[in-house]
Each structure stands twice: as structure tokens, then as C-alpha cells.
Amino acid sequence: MKYLDEYRDGDIAAKLVERIRRVQTRPWVIMEVCGGQTHSIVKNGIDHLLPKGIELVHGPGCPVCVTPLEMIDKAHAIARCPDVIFCSFGDMLRVPGSDGDLFSIKSQGGDVRVVYSPLDCLKIAKANPDKQVVFFAIGFETTAPANAMLAWQARQMGLKNVSLLVSHVLVPPAIEAVLSSPQNRVQGFLGPGHVCAVVGYAEYEPMAARFHVPIVVTGFEPLDILEGVLMLVEQLEQGRAEVENQYSRVLDRAGNRPAQELIAKVFEVSDRKWRGVGMIPQSGFRLCEEFRELDAEARFSVEAIDTMEPEVCIAGQILQGIKKPHDCPAFGTECTPQRPLGATMVSAEGACAAYYAYGRHLKDADLVTLGNGR
């Protein structure tokens, strides 16, 4: 299939791995920021292709995993209201709040719908004028333009029954949090390709300089990731700390201007809670003054919900790259996608779920029997 198979070629992959091997002289710890990259790495077994000494750790870039429990509880409170059609991206449905998940609410009679584009909510709102249509607007910068477009168009169309429950987070503050941690082990980043397709990567340059850490903005196919690793290892070996762009077929330094303009019209940067973390200043978006009337939190009076997050699993440390999923004693035993103990096991993009689904809970010995263990 065009535009896919080219980036999944086993022979080219082997050549890239060989080039990494030739360049590398010592161990390096690399974090892939995006959940989509984590998913691709484990789905294709890329971590097992890399030379020994290149360690990939999984970053905080899974939007489902970092949405705070409090926000999930707010979503559930709204979805339980009569005459509400609650619309969400698919993988939020299984994320547990304090009491069940959106699937449970649906089974109890709530009208919960999976949408593939936020703009689907407009159609639903027009077809159901006597219902309130609420969209769960989560994600990083990647989903922000489409979510902003929903607010924009709802207002243009004069739809009074549309609102957004906004829980938007931003990547740079998360990377900064990782780098500022006293336990930080990460020496280089595979930057978030889709996020940078929207916002560009100029804002990463001061961070690379300040922390002296290389960032290579990278795509999501196996060859993208291997090439991104190669570019990072080259920088690390040469002592450089620059922002480079592996994903140039999709994005440039400036990003998508019209998308940025739309975001700026609808959202403003605000403090945000992260799941397991608490508040990070200036780490997310909320609706700006002009669009505040579309804020579902106010419309359904759920602002006061303030859930304490019990501390049980090590997902926080996994999101930060300090630990790997199989470092957790519960991984694959008490904690499975069926009975997740933590957010990283809930979303398919979460590091634990990705590890589980693609078999990193297997012993290396099992993979060796197949001839491709390390």
C-alpha cells in the first residue's frame, strides 16, 4: 500500500539498524514522546531490533493516559445527565473514573457515542435539537485544531446545544518536567511528529539548548523511528544538542499556520492537571473568553468535582521514563488491559497496554527461540 509499505521495508530497516550500530560507541537512553510512537515500536518489535545499549523509554505522550481522573469523573457526571448525548474519541470509553467507565454509563442508559471527528458532533446536534451534545475535547496539540473547529463552527452555525469538556495538554511542559526531574535518565528525545505538524518545532529549540539535549522530530512508521534514532545517536555521539526534523515529508519548522490561528482564536494557554501529577502551570488549553459559553464544565455545573487520586501503581514513573512497564510487579499479573490498575494500561497507546498487547511480558527467552531476541 502506497505511503505505508515504503516505511515498513524489512531490508531498509536492517540497514538503518546497521548504521546505528556503526555510529554508536556507548549506551544511550532515548525517550519517544508520543503514545503513537510507543505503539509502533512495540507493534513492530523495533526495540528488539535496536543494538544493545540503545534504550528506548516511553514518554508522557498518551493523551488518554494523562487525562486526570477528576476530568474523567466530570465527563461521567455529564454523560449521566438525561438529555445529554456525550461524544468521545473511542479509546476514552474504557478509561475508568472513580465509578466505572463510559461503557458502564452507556449500559445504564446514558447516550454515549464514539465519534471519529469532533465535527460529527455538529451533525448530531442538528439532528437532536432537544438534546445537549457534549464533546470530550482531550488530547495534545494534535487534536486541538479539530476540537477548536468544533467550537468555531458550532458558534458560526448558531448551535446552542453544543459544548466542549476541554482537557487539552501540551507537550513542551511535559518534556520540561521530565528533564527537570532529579531522576531523569533521558539523553535525547524522539519528538512528537503529529504535534509538530500542527505547531512546528521552533519552540523546542530553546529547550534543546537550555537542557543541552537533542530532539529529533520523528514520524510513526518503523523506518521513521529507526531513522529518528539514528539521527539522535549521531547527535549524541557528536555532542550536539539540536532540534532536527526526521518527519520532513509531513512538517516544517513553522508548522500549520491556519491551524495555529484557529487554535489561538478558540483556546488560551492555562494551568492543567495531569493524571497522577497534579497541576503543571501553563501546560494546557482552555476555551478563551469569547468561547467560554461553550464550556461544558460551567454548563453542567461540574467544576466543583475534585477527585483525589489514590496512589497505587507506578504509571507516573513509566510516563516519565524512569521505569519500564515490566519493572512493575503487577504488570501482566494483577494489572492487565482487562483489569487495569493504571492509566498506562488503559489506553492502547499507553506504554503498559502496548507492552502487554505486543508481548513484552514474554520472557526474552521465548523471543530467542524465534531467532530474534537480542
Place this chain on the structure above:
Amino acid sequence: MSAGKVDEREETGAELGPFGSCPLPIFEHPQIVLGHGSGGKLSAELIEKVFVSRFRNSTLEKMDDQAVLEIGGTRVAFTTDSFVVTPIFFPGGDIGSLAVNGTVNDLAMGGAKPLYLSAAFILEEGLPATELERVVDSMAAAAQSAGVQLVTGDTKVVNRGKGDKVFITTTGIGVVPTGVRMSADRARPGDKILLSGFIGDHGITILSQREGLEFESALESDCAALNGLVDAMLEAAGGEVEGFRVMRDPTRGGVATVLNEIAGRSRVGMVLKESAIPVRDAVRGACELLGLDPLYVANEGKLVAVVAPEIADRVLGAMRKHPLGAGAQAIGEVVEQHPGMVLMKTGVGGTRVVDVLFGEQLPRIC
């Protein structure tokens, strides 16, 4: 800082970083949720906990697609299935043809010759009579084509809103030929895994018709009766029908789910080759776009067969000569290692586990 956090630190010897810990959610479902019908782990749990535990008997415990019963010296295959698809008409079929072919296939997967079907209809008040007639015409045509007769049935009507146009339950019986003995616990190391053609056509066709996700596609459901293909396969094996270990039609839950069931029940491992699994570009494209995996997408006219290595080439050849098996491939083999687990060699040379999904496959956010 909570007590839990302190314990954590003592145990791991690590300072907690800025991302702290995450919460322990409640994950029991006191109600039935859609995932219970997904064919994944939630379904399996429901069946085991609620049904098998109460009806327990040696036939049921085999958990095959059909029960095989010895009645008066004849081995009779017996199965039942309900159909609730939305929309009821879709490219390549409709709920009627699906209801006939689905039950015919469940019989054929036991190697049985399907003979007679019953059909029970739950009709929603307000269903246009012409739509019902169209469904029943389609059932009659499917039955004729599969060589089975509909010999008994039932009709009920429920209030508007208490059903969804029409639900159909079909039950079927057939006769299992001498020597044929297929069951999910019979796979053994060295066996070959054969797949009869392109996967995911039905599931993606249905998805493309659903509200909120209409996308342009020339895809059609692969809905078909597989008993003719099974006959051709059994014939190719000649006297060695013993070499047919197990056959399954990978409907909901897809190929991944049936292979996991077989690996689990036979206590063997499996190794698949991703590059050998046939997926149409239209299905791959839709799956890439939505973040789905075709291995878990439903089929309604495909089969997976685990066969002894001695007959594998002959059987595969016979499949490819049959119109419903033209795209057949050997997609992997049964191994002794990692019992109960299905692994796959990926296109770029890595390895991944192909696990059972626990509920419905959910589109990913980005």
C-alpha cells in the same frame, strides 16, 4: 504526600518524579456492556461464569462452534446463532443471508454436512413488510445455495423501540462424516495454519455503513456459506481426514481471537507471518485510519484451518481451486513453545504477541 507514596518509594528506592502515581480504578461491570458481546475476553468470561458454570456438561465444555452428538449411531452436529447486525442491508449481504450462512458455517467448521435449519424472528413494530420480505427472500436464496432447508421457525413482534428492526436466530443440524474429528483441542506442534483469503472485509464494510463513519469504499461483505469449500478440502485429504485438527470461521473477534482460542485449548503456541496474511488495501487503509487491527476484524465467509503438515499442501491447493478459497495462504504454524500464546513475525523483522482483545476494538484517538 500520601502514605501510599511513601511505601512506593521505600519499596522501589526511587524518588517519585513529577509524574507521580496513577489511580486504582474500579473495573467491574454490574451491567452487561457491549464488550460482553465482542467475542473477546469479556465475552469468554461471561460465557464461562454465567452459562458454562450452570449448564456444565462434557459436550458444552468443548466450546466448539457446534456440538457433535452421537444419536442412533449417527454423529449429528448441532448449533445455534443470533444475528443483530445494523444496518440490516449492507454491500455483499444482509441480515438474512448472514443468518443462514453463519449457522451453515458453524456446522461446516465441524466438518459436518449441514442439512436443516430453524429460524426465529424477533420483529420490531413498524418494520416495513417489504423489508422483511427482502430479508426472507435473501434467506431462501442463501439456503438454496448452501443446500440446506429451513424446516421450522417462530415469529415474535415487540414494541417499537424494544428491538432494532429484526433479530434472527437460526439453529442448524448436520451430519459429520465418518473419520472427521475436529476440535479446538487437537492442534499439535508442526501443524500448519491455513487461512482461506482476505481478512476484515465484512467488519470494515459494516463499519463503513454505520452512522458517523460513512466512508467511500468499494468493499463488500464476504458473507458466504463455506460448506462447499470444506467439502473440497476434506476431499483433497482423501483418507487422511484425521489430519484436519480444527477449523474455525473467524467472525467477531477475527482471526486473532480464534487462533488464541485454539492455542489455549490445545496448549500449543503459534507463530504467524505477518507478510503472509492477506488484507485488501481498502481494509488496511480503513484500519490504519481508525487505529484498528485487521486481525481482530470480523469475517463472514472465511475459515482458518489447522492441519497436519502431511496434508497441508494438498488442502491448500484444493482451497485455492475453490472460488471461496482463491486467496488462501499458509499463514503460520503450531509450535511447542509459549503454549497458549500466538506470536507474529512482523514485516520489519520484529516479533509481537497477538493477544485476545478484552472487549470491543476501539478506534485510537490519533
